[in-house]
Amino acid sequence: MKFGIVTFPGSNCDYDAYHAVIDALGEEATYLWHKDHDLRGSDVVILPGGFSYGDYLRPGAIARFSPIMREVIAHADRGAPVLGICNGFQIACEAGMLPGALLRNASLRFVCDAIRMRVENADTQFTNRYDRGQLITIPIAHGDGRYTADGETLARIEGEGRVVFRYVGGPGDADEWWSPNGSMNAIAGIVNAAGNVLGMMPHPERAVDDLLGSSDGMGVFESILSRVAA
């Protein structure tokens, strides 16, 4: 399976994503420059983390108009998988591929930490290798991760099981919602209505090796693989 990893000016997790696909997953990956006009046969597109266009105006606001995004949106409209991580999540929201927006962390601080979250829906093509309710530890590193949507949208995505990952367990009970960034309902990741676009603030591509602290992120990549292979 071929993963296309988009590099925008200011992306900085594209190589981590490449490493996760090539070395940890053992699949094929190619970089897609933001000015490219085709996805070069990619089965899956990753919008990686970073600070595309310096986060000017709003994170993701300018990247969404990069030439490659036309192809990425068409790819998603065909029902093919798109994984937006961190800045990629912000870009996907700005592009209207996912509902809501990501605002400055409530603490006004950049948060860089290994964080626990709960898999709320294990029936998506990005999470079928996890169990529902499974607690996983994956790093976050962002300044603008406060997921925000209007009440109606929030109720809809909750009701449809589209909240895929939720932050849990600050101090005390591991099952308590707890948001490191003030995101509504402690939302860490959501899918679109069709279930083929996942946006998440945590970095699964940085959690693919126990040696580096956690391999809990592998499940995201393995889920995509098993779904398409099936």
Place this chain on the structure above:
Amino acid sequence: MSRFRVAVHIVPRRGLLDPQGKAVTDALHTLGFSSVQDVHVGRHLIVEMDAADRSAAERSTRDMCTKLLANPVIEDFEIANVSSV
């Protein structure tokens, strides 16, 4: 065509948590400006453009706001001023 300078205010949508505004409010209170009720921190943009007239310039800027300059999910915008250059 004439040249216009259009000033746009973009502020966080009312009712959304605005931690920057809250931090500034707290700082002002600390400085003794106890009458301050609330502060909202947003962006101020100045768009210089060519247009047939003022209303065309304003209309066009409004369009820019809905498409790029502001995110309607989280922000409100206001055309503050249109002046000839």
